[in-house]
Amino acid sequence: MSLDILNQEPFRFLLSVGVILFLVLNLAAVFTMAERKVSAYIQLRYGPNRVGPRGLLQPAADVFKLFTKENLSPGRADIWIFLAAPIAMFIPAALVWLVVPFAPNAVVADLNVAIVFFIAVTSIGALGLIMAGYGSRSSFSLLGALRGAAQMISYEVPLILSLLGVIMLSGSLSLVDVVEAQSGGFWHWYFLPQLPMFVVFYISGLAEARRVPFDLPEGESEIVGGFMVEYSGMTWGLIQAAEFASMGLISAITVTLFLGGWQPPFEFLDLGNFNWIWFGLKTALLVFTFQWIRWSVPRLRMDQLMDLGWKVLVPVCLVWLFVTAGLMLLLPSVF
Amino acid sequence: MVLAILQGGSQEIGYGALYLYVGLFLLIVVGFVATTLAIARLIAPSRQSSKMKRMNYETGEMTVTDPWRPFPVRYYVFALLFLIFDVEAAFLYPWAVVYRDLGLYGFVEMVIFVLILGIGLAYAWKKGALKWV
Numbered sequence: 001m002s003l004d005i006l007n008q009e010p011f012r013f014l015l016s017v018g019v020i021l022f023l024v025l026n027l028a029a030v031f032t033m034a035e036r037k038v039s040a041y042i043q044l045r046y047g048p049n050r051v052g053p054r055g056l057l058q059p060a061a062d063v064f065k066l067f068t069k070e071n072l073s074p075g076r077a078d079i080w081i082f083l084a085a086p087i088a089m090f091i092p093a094a095l096v097w098l099v100v101p102f103a104p105n106a107v108v109a110d111l112n113v114a115i116v117f118f119i120a121v122t123s124i125g126a127l128g129l130i131m132a133g134y135g136s137r138s139s140f141s142l143l144g145a146l147r148g149a150a151q152m153i154s155y156e157v158p159l160i161l162s163l164l165g166v167i168m169l170s171g172s173l174s175l176v177d178v179v180e181a182q183s184g185g186f187w188h189w190y191f192l193p194q195l196p197m198f199v200v201f202y203i204s205g206l207a208e209a210r211r212v213p214f215d216l217p218e219g220e221s222e223i224v225g226g227f228m229v230e231y232s233g234m235t236w237g238l239i240q241a242a243e244f245a246s247m248g249l250i251s252a253i254t255v256t257l258f259l260g261g262w263q264p265p266f267e268f269l270d271l272g273n274f275n276w277i278w279f280g281l282k283t284a285l286l287v288f289t290f291q292w293i294r295w296s297v298p299r300l301r302m303d304q305l306m307d308l309g310w311k312v313l314v315p316v317c318l319v320w321l322f323v324t325a326g327l328m329l330l331l332p333s334v335f
Numbered sequence: 336m337v338l339a340i341l342q343g344g345s346q347e348i349g350y351g352a353l354y355l356y357v358g359l360f361l362l363i364v365v366g367f368v369a370t371t372l373a374i375a376r377l378i379a380p381s382r383q384s385s386k387m388k389r390m391n392y393e394t395g396e397m398t399v400t401d402p403w404r405p406f407p408v409r410y411y412v413f414a415l416l417f418l419i420f421d422v423e424a425a426f427l428y429p430w431a432v433v434y435r436d437l438g439l440y441g442f443v444e445m446v447i448f449v450l451i452l453g454i455g456l457a458y459a460w461k462k463g464a465l466k467w468v
Binding site for chain 2: 070086091149
């Protein structure tokens with residue numbers, strides 16, 4: 001059968017790369033649409049509804065528009081850093097999908113250090129942010145980039161520490177093993193024994209994806225776009241695509257680590273190879289909560305942001321690390 | 336069919352090959368984004384440029400200062416703190432993977448290790464290093 005040839009290694013890899021790129025770009029497009037629609041319905045408006053049936057072709061129109069817009073760059077800008085920044089921001093949004101298990105056995109590269117890989121690659125996003133702000137050589141951009149750098153490295157710490165509980169319980173750094181350790185109904189998912197860690201990871205994930213209430217680097221109502229104020233046309237479009245794709249990525253990783261990945265909530269709902277439907281549903285639900293929070297919570301101030309990260313989230317992580325370790329020692333049969 | 340391709344399974348291929356894949360994918364992504372930018376450059380109009388047009392956007396004000404100048408030391412303090420906790424995590428991760436086999440010995444070791452770091456955090460807190468001014 002022709003499918004067997006496709007399963008051979010080089011072909012399988014090339015096709016999966018195609019699938020992932022397709023997925024990332026379409027996610028970005030779908031999320032821009034979802035963002036606007038959800039925002040609109042929360043504010044009792046219709047949102048985009050002119051292009052195509054119910055406005056569904058709006059993202060295609062947006063991409064076409066961005067392609068035909070002039071690419072401006074400030075005269076003083078460091079043009080190579082300025083142009084490399086969208087690339088650097090796009091890398092983490094796309095690369096981490098390699099290690100995410102979509103369904104049983106469906107993962108492009110089952111690295112045994114997938115969690116470390118996720119953390120390492122996500123930090124490239126902060127680099128892209130600084131490149132964008134510094135390369136523009138503009139006051140608003142640099143301010144946004146500095147804030148963003150401080151925010152992203154501060155929230156990287158609780159993000160890293162909150163994963164320790166999951167690693168201890170599953171005894172593995174591979175995302176495939178983590179998902180398999182959560183089989184057998186939703187009461188086996190790690191968000192229950194690791195509830196404080198889950199909340200910390202969710203909040204730090206919001207900060208890493210620079211979503212409201214952590215959108216200080218962008219701060220459109222005070223520094224009018226922050227690090228991306230000088231971007232226009234497709235360079236701006238790519239930064240936006242990377243932001244929306246990383247929002248989906250953070251949701252997918254949260255689902256994989258704490259909400260059972262592709263595992264169905266009850267065992268009788270097991271769909272076999274079609275368990276990716278569960279994965280998709282949970283990810284979509286989390287993305288929706290991200291958009292919901294955007295219209296419910298005001299932006300934090302810089303000192304509040306730092307206080308929340310260092311004085312609340314990090315101590316919570318350390319305490320719950322002790323609790324998990326102690327409980328695993330005392331009740332080895334339960335955990 | 337897409338699923339069948341992903342399910343081909345990467346278990347039978349060697350470990351080095353997996354990282355080769357990651358590197359290859361990295362190159363493909365960089366190439367893809369760079370190509371998009373290049374295509375945009377070809378399609379997009381580039382009208383006559385002028386000094387005013389290439390000025391920085393500062394909500395209509397004239398730019399008076401160069402933003403490339405020293406910025407507050409506050410940022411470096413947080414970078415240092417981040418470094419400490421990042422290295423801590425690098426030590427804790429291998430410990431967490433094998434914690435189940437370590438038992439009480441591993442627990443006590445970790446308590447000592449994290450307590451020392453906790454004291455460090457408390458010290459930084461007390462000294463006001465965590466205060467954003």
